[in-house]
Structures are given as C-alpha cells and as structure tokens.
Amino acid sequence: xxxxxxxxxxxxxxxxxxxxxxxxxxxxxxxxxxxxxxxxxxxxxxxxxxxxxxxxxxxxxxxxxxxxxxxxxxxxxxxxxxxxxxxxxxxxxxxxxxxxxxxxxxxxxxxxxxx
Amino acid sequence: xxxxxxxxxxxxxxxxxxxxxxxxxxxxxxxxxxxxxxxxxxxxxxxxxxxxxxxxxxxxxxxxxxxxxxxxxxxxxxxxxxxxxxxxxxxxxxxxxxxxxxxxxxxxxxxxxxx
Numbered sequence: 001x002x003x004x005x006x007x008x009x010x011x012x013x014x015x016x017x018x019x020x021x022x023x024x025x026x027x028x029x030x031x032x033x034x035x036x037x038x039x040x041x042x043x044x045x046x047x048x049x050x051x052x053x054x055x056x057x058x059x060x061x062x063x064x065x066x067x068x069x070x071x072x073x074x075x076x077x078x079x080x081x082x083x084x085x086x087x088x089x090x091x092x093x094x095x096x097x098x099x100x101x102x103x104x105x106x107x108x109x110x111x112x113x114x115x
Numbered sequence: 116x117x118x119x120x121x122x123x124x125x126x127x128x129x130x131x132x133x134x135x136x137x138x139x140x141x142x143x144x145x146x147x148x149x150x151x152x153x154x155x156x157x158x159x160x161x162x163x164x165x166x167x168x169x170x171x172x173x174x175x176x177x178x179x180x181x182x183x184x185x186x187x188x189x190x191x192x193x194x195x196x197x198x199x200x201x202x203x204x205x206x207x208x209x210x211x212x213x214x215x216x217x218x219x220x221x222x223x224x225x226x227x228x229x230x
Contacts, residue, residue, distance in 0.1 A: 004158075033217065033218075035220075040222075040223075041222055041223070042119075042121075042205055042220035042221050042222045042223050043159070043205070043220045044220075045217045045218070045219065045220075048217055056216075056217060059217070091158070091159065093159075101147065101164060101166045102147050102149060102164060102166075102209050102218060103149075103161045103164060104159075104161065104218060105161075106151075106158040106159040106160070107158055108156075108157060108158040109158060
C-alpha cells in the first residue's frame with residue numbers, strides 16, 4: 001500500500017524483555033517521526049529523523065529507548081528492559097519534505113503491552 | 116517550547132447543529148497549527164492546517180478552523196454536524212521558524228454527535 005506501515009500491530013511482552021517496533025514510511029518522504037500515545041492522552045513526541053540522522057531525540061524518556069533509520073527509509077524503535085509503564089500505542093509518521101508545511105502521514109500504530 | 120490546550124474532554128452536539136472544538140496554543144516563533152482526527156482503531160488523519168494567509172482555513176469533510184492571533188486560538192468548526200463526525204480530535208502546533216520540527220499535540224477532545 002501507499003501509506004505508512006507499522007509492524008507488529010500488536011506486541012505483548014514480559015517485563016524486562018527487549019522489543020523492536022518497525023516503521024515503513026511512505027516512499028520518498030524525508031522526515032520520519034515516532035510518537036507514543038497512552039490511553040486517553042494525545043500523541044507524545046519521541047524522536048524525529050531527517051534522512052538517516054536523528055534531528056531531535058528530546059522526547060525519548062530514557063536510555064532504554066533508541067531508534068535508528070540507517071538508510072533513510074525504514075526505522076526501528078528499540079526498547080530495552082521493558083517496563084509496564086512502556087505500555088502504549090507507538091505511532092510512526094512520515095512527512096514529504098520541508099515544503100509540506102507539516103502534514104504528517106501516520107501509520108495505525110503498534111500497540112505494546114508489557115505484562 | 117510549544118504547547119497546546121484543549122479545554123474540553125468531550126463535546127456533545129446534535130446532528131445538524133453547528134459544532135466547535137476549542138484549541139489554544141503557545142509557541143515562541145510563528146505558529147503552524149493543525150487539526151487531526153482519530154477514528155476508533157485507526158491512525159491519525161490530517162484535517163486542516165494554518166500556515167499563513169487567510170485566518171479561516173477549510174479542510175476535509177466540511178471542517179474549518181479560525182486562527183486568532185490575539186487570542187492564540189485555533190478553534191475547529193463545522194456548520195452542520197454529522198453522526199459520522201464522532202471521533203477524537205487533536206489540535207497540534209509547530210514552531211514555523213525552522214524546517215522540520217516536531218508537532219506538539221493536545222490531549223484531544225472527543226466529539227459525540229447524536230442522531
């Protein structure tokens with residue numbers, strides 16, 4: 001499809017385990033964003049990439065969270081030593097380019113449940 | 116730093132009546148303002164944006180929003196609500212003085228349109 005694809009759609013893991021969430025953006029989109037949405041809350045910014053580099057990672061809550069985008073397309077959000085408080089829907093979005101004016105295209109999210 | 120306030124957790128309106136969903140913002144630079152909608156089990160969808168120009172902007176599904184600089188507001192409106200408009204609505208702001216920048220979202224307002 002032509003939209004932003006996120007896998008897995010659902011992930012259940014145990015406390016302390018390692019998790020990877022993948023985002024496949026729209027082809028040609030330069031910027032990629034990760035957000036986290038807890039129940040009843042708005043999306044909370046985590047990190048965004050321009051190309052391969054993380055332009056702003058100020059939203060990552062701690063050093064257990066890390067994200068990469070090695071070839072400027074697909075991105076992976078990595079969470080080490082998961083905690084119950086990490087349970088949320090992790091949203092990925094891509095943006096065409098600087099002239100787009102901020103219209104982000106969101107995927108349907110990866111729901112993470114940490115037991 | 117930028118921020119958004121959505122003072123209403125829920126807005127109830129009867130079908131056919133006009134609706135308003137409120138949003139106020141704070142940003143140090145030029146405000147780029149957005150409305151996104153989230154239907155159950157779906158990703159966030161872009162509705163409309165204000166970058167510059169006419170204070171009244173029109174978007175998808177008959178929605179519009181009015182930018183008011185003096186009141187730092189960007190309220191979402193629709194002249195005649197439909198039951199199918201029932202969803203979660205998020206206001207977002209970006210500092211427009213630079214290129215790619217994170218969107219900061221509000222906590223969301225649930226719109227419930229009754230038949």
